[in-house]
Amino acid sequence: xxxxxxxxNISVADIEIDxxxxxxxxxxxxxxxxxxxxxxxxxxxxxxxVDKAALNHWWAGRSIPASRMGIGEALETLGVYNTQILVTKxxxxxxxxxxxxxxxxxxxxxxxxxxxxxxxxxxxxDVLFGTSRKSAGFDLVSPDNTxxxxxxxxxxxxxxxxxxxxxxxxxxxxxxxxxxIASRIMNRLGIDHVPYTVIWNDDKPYSVCEDLxxxxxxxVSAWRIxxxxxxxxxxxxxxxxxxxxxxxxxxxxxxxxxxIVLDYxxxxxxxHFNNFGLLRNADTLKWLGAAPVYDSGTSxxxxxxxxxxxxxxxxxxxxxxxxxxxxxxxxxFDWLDFDKLNGVESEIYxxxxxxxxxxxxxxxxxxxxxxxxxxxxxxxxxxxxxxxxNHDISSTExxxxxxxxxxxxxxxx
Ligand SMILES: Nc1ncnc2c1ncn2[C@@H]1O[C@H](COP(=O)(O)OP(=O)(O)OP(=O)(O)O)[C@@H](O)[C@H]1O
Ligand SMILES: [Mg+2]
Numbered sequence: 001x002x003x004x005x006x007x008x009n010i011s012v013a014d015i016e017i018d019x020x021x022x023x024x025x026x027x028x029x030x031x032x033x034x035x036x037x038x039x040x041x042x043x044x045x046x047x048x049x050v051d052k053a054a055l056n057h058w059w060a061g062r063s064i065p066a067s068r069m070g071i072g073e074a075l076e077t078l079g080v081y082n083t084q085i086l087v088t089k090x091x092x093x094x095x096x097x098x099x100x101x102x103x104x105x106x107x108x109x110x111x112x113x114x115x116x117x118x119x120x121x122x123x124x125x126d127v128l129f130g131t132s133r134k135s136a137g138f139d140l141v142s143p144d145n146t147x148x149x150x151x152x153x154x155x156x157x158x159x160x161x162x163x164x165x166x167x168x169x170x171x172x173x174x175x176x177x178x179x180x181i182a183s184r185i186m187n188r189l190g191i192d193h194v195p196y197t198v199i200w201n202d203d204k205p206y207s208v209c210e211d212l213x214x215x216x217x218x219x220v221s222a223w224r225i226x227x228x229x230x231x232x233x234x235x236x237x238x239x240x241x242x243x244x245x246x247x248x249x250x251x252x253x254x255x256x257x258x259x260i261v262l263d264y265x266x267x268x269x270x271x272h273f274n275n276f277g278l279l280r281n282a283d284t285l286k287w288l289g290a291a292p293v294y295d296s297g298t299s300x301x302x303x304x305x306x307x308x309x310x311x312x313x314x315x316x317x318x319x320x321x322x323x324x325x326x327x328x329x330x331x332x333f334d335w336l337d338f339d340k341l342n343g344v345e346s347e348i349y350x351x352x353x354x355x356x357x358x359x360x361x362x363x364x365x366x367x368x369x370x371x372x373x374x375x376x377x378x379x380x381x382x383x384x385x386x387x388x389x390n391h392d393i394s395s396t397e398x399x400x401x402x403x404x405x406x407x408x409x410x411x412x413x
Contacts, residue, residue, distance in 0.1 A: 002028075002104035003088075007035040008282055009110045013050065017101065022063065022084025024056050034285060037099060038220050039227025054227065062094065062146045063087050067407050069152050069169065074127045078138055086124070089140035090115075094147070095155055095162050095211050097218035098282040115143045115155075116162065116215045125154030129167075131202075148274065149295070150405055151175060155211075162211040167204065168297070173360045175297030176207035181348055182266055182296035188340040191258045193293040200356065212292055218282045219291050222318070223273035236396040238319040238329050241273075248287045250278060255290030257330045262293065264323050265341075265376055269315040270298035270406040276318075298406050300348075301372065306364035309372055317400055324383075325398040328391060333384035341377055345370040 001019050005012045012035045016026035027050050030036070040054040041047035064071060064083040071083065080086060093100045095115050102108060111117065121139035126132035128144055129152060143155045143162075152167040168175035179196035186193040196209045213219050222241055225248075231240040238256075245252035263271050275295045279288040301309045320326035351357070352366035361369075 001088075003101040004104065005036075006100050006102050006110065007032070008098045008114075010035050011102075012036055012099075014104075015055075015101070017088060019085070019088055022059075022082065022087055024052065024059050027052055027055065038224040043230060058224075059087070059092075060084060061148065062092060062099075064145065064147060065150060065405075067150050067405070068128075069150060069167070070128065070130065073130070077127050077132065077135070078124070078140070079136075083145075086140060086145040090120075090142055090145045092146060093143060095143045095164075096147075096213050097220070098215075114215075116211075119157065120155070122156070125156065128152060128154050150407055151297075158208070163208050164211065165199070165206045165208050166297070167206055168360075169303070172302060172362070172365070173205055174300065174302040176205040177352060177357060177361065178266070178297040178300045178302060179207040179209070179295075181300065181351060182262065182293075184347060184351075185265060185341070185344060186258075186262060186293060188344065189258070189262070189336065190340075191262060191293060192255070192290070203356075205357070205360065207297065209294065212294060213279075216281055216283060217279045217288060219277055220280055221274040221277040223277075225278060226273065234394075236319070236394065236399050238393060242393075245278065245287075248278070250287050250289055252278075252290055253331050254335070257332055258335070259293055260319075260326055260330050261333075261336060261380065262296065263299070263316075264327050264380055265373060266296060266299040267301065267314045267323065267372070267376065268296055268299040269302075269317070270295075271317045272405050273318050274405065300369050301365070304365075306362065306368045309365065309368035315406075319400060320398045321400055322398060324379075327380070327383050329393050331391065331393070336384060338377070338381055338384075344377070345374040348373055 002014065002016055005015050011031045013030045014028040015024050016028065018025050030050060036050060037058045040050055040058055042049045042051040063086060066083065088101065091100045091113055093113060093115050120142045123132065123134065123138040124140060124142040124144040147153055151169065154165050156163050156165055166176065176198045180198055183193060183196045194209045194212050196207045198205050199208050225244055226241055228244050235243060242252055259276060277291045279291045280286060281288060301312060304312050314323060316323045316326050319329060349366050349370040352361045352369065353363055
């Protein structure tokens with residue numbers, strides 16, 4: 001079927017989508033090149049043409065990943081073969097950016113369809129969460145069709161606000177609590193972040209955060225930014241990203257310093273390039289700077305037993321394979337006031353041993369996690385003292401080889 005790819009009310013390009021498989025089969029005319037999704041222009045054609053493969057990659061990235069927990073069952077209930085088919089059911093609309101597709105024979109406006117102003121159905125969210133009472137007749141108009149990430153999640157309008165609800169993974173379901181702990185640490189350190197809280201549904205914990213995107217702004221992941229141009233030979237992953245941001249007029253270094261430090265403290269294992277990014281104004285396309293830190297839940301030994309915690313090797317992303325190595329990318333610790341972290345380990349222990357949390361996390365694990373965080377803060381302190389001799393942003397040693405999102409399961413070591 002023929003569609004126009006839209007950015008709010010701007011017609012960007014006429015495209016053809018095979019609705020049976022959810023694939024873009026043709027790009028017919030481009031009207032607003034500058035409004036195309038970031039990173040889809042052909043590098044070999046001097047960025048004069050749209051790279052169909054890159055545009056399809058972007059489009060496929062709008063669908064729920066096949067690795068999403070419980071997606072097979074959900075698709076069966078909804079009666080669709082794959083998640084890409086779901087995207088056009090909601091015109092490709094999302095709550096993380098302002099792209100959508102308008103059927104060629106339609107004259108609907110952005111105002112009448114966008115999910116920021118207009119309500120959306122709970123049907124897809126209910127199916128994704130396994131709480132649907134329907135078996136047919138689903139209303140598929142939902143931003144859940146275009147949400148990324150591997151954990152079970154859904155958008156819900158709570159008190160008029162668009163909120164993202166996210167589960168944890170078995171057996172400890174710790175990610176929602178980790179999001180809260182990360183929020184508290186960032187609060188203490190004055191790091192710009194998306195605040196998370198926990199809600200309980202059917203005795204299961206979910207993290208809740210508000211939409212970080214507004215009707216004017218949109219999130220562009222670091223991964224997309226890095227598609228703007230190929231990595232130069234002299235650049236490692238870190239410099240590739242930093243330099244492109246600079247080319248866009250954004251000094252990203254202070255935000256990266258803060259994110260790397262947070263991830264060191266909480267032992268984050270999944271800060272891949274889609275778990276941070278930039279904000280831009282969707283109307284003027286002006287780059288606004290780093291997006292507030294979000295998705296820090298795959299951390300704090302979320303899948304390790306109490307015995308494993310002290311001796312676990314922690315995966316590091318996105319720049320270096322080890323957190324110690326990645327810490328050497330930090331340009332300045334001047335902003336970091338260690339006094340602000342006083343007592344954080346007790347705060348973590350208390351949160352993880354609240355009555356409702358204990359059955360999930362366990363007291364021994366809570367103890368071990370709090371103790372490890374304390375050790376990591378000590379190490380960080382030493383690293384910060386030695387910063388000048390250690391700082392090295394240009395080495396390619398220890399760079400991450402392949403950046404993929406964590407799929408969830410118990411760690412067997
Ligand atoms: N508060 C928010 N506002 C708008 N968009 C968001 C928000 N939080 C997350 N997103 C978008 O939704 C995507 C999925 O969310 P999130 O990263 O939290 O899920 P996840 O399942 O933990 O991901 P992963 O697979 O990285 O573990 C993000 O990559 C981002 O594009
Ligand atoms: Mg994520």
